[in-house]
Amino acid sequence: MKAYLANGLFSIGDRYVNQYLAAEIRKAVEGIDLYVPQENDAINDKSAYADSLAIAEADLQSLQASDVLIAVIDGGEIDSGVAAEIGVFSTLNRPIIALFSDVRQQGRDNHKKIEALIADGVENQFIYRNLFVIGLVKRTGVIVSTVEEVVEEMKKLV
Numbered sequence: 001m002k003a004y005l006a007n008g009l010f011s012i013g014d015r016y017v018n019q020y021l022a023a024e025i026r027k028a029v030e031g032i033d034l035y036v037p038q039e040n041d042a043i044n045d046k047s048a049y050a051d052s053l054a055i056a057e058a059d060l061q062s063l064q065a066s067d068v069l070i071a072v073i074d075g076g077e078i079d080s081g082v083a084a085e086i087g088v089f090s091t092l093n094r095p096i097i098a099l100f101s102d103v104r105q106q107g108r109d110n111h112k113k114i115e116a117l118i119a120d121g122v123e124n125q126f127i128y129r130n131l132f133v134i135g136l137v138k139r140t141g142v143i144v145s146t147v148e149e150v151v152e153e154m155k156k157l158v
Contacts, residue, residue: 002033007072008079009038028151035062069096083133096141097153102127
């Protein structure tokens with residue numbers, strides 16, 4: 001099985017999440033061929049040079065060859081590169097597993113939070129995700145909230 005791991009890769013936090021998630025997937029899914037863009041030094045060694053076309057071609061080639069996309073959709077907004085990768089991959093009609101671990105998902109059954117939102121729109125205790133991107137994920141995949149759930153979804157696909 002070939003898979004593509006999409007997430008930001010410029011902050012230390014993103015790089016650590018990518019390393020951890022990739023290690024957990026590789027440990028759980030024997031023989032997986034997992035493409036992690038930050039591991040591709042030909043385009044992502046930032047002390048070297050790769051132009052936009054080289055980056056696009058390398059990532060597109062890996063997306064098109066993949067059986068599944070694992071996309072981290074955390075952050076203030078979905079990373080623009082991740083959103084683009086979801087868009088491209090969704091046209092292939094293959095499964096997408098999105099990891100959305102934001103703790104503001106908790107308490108959706110808390111009536112005080114909902115009442116506060118109704119009373120004052122800026123008292124939003126929840127987080128917004130772009131609904132077009134979410135819809136593309138849901139067409140062929142799932143949204144989970146833990147690394148363990150990502151691994152379980154991957155195991156279902158093998």
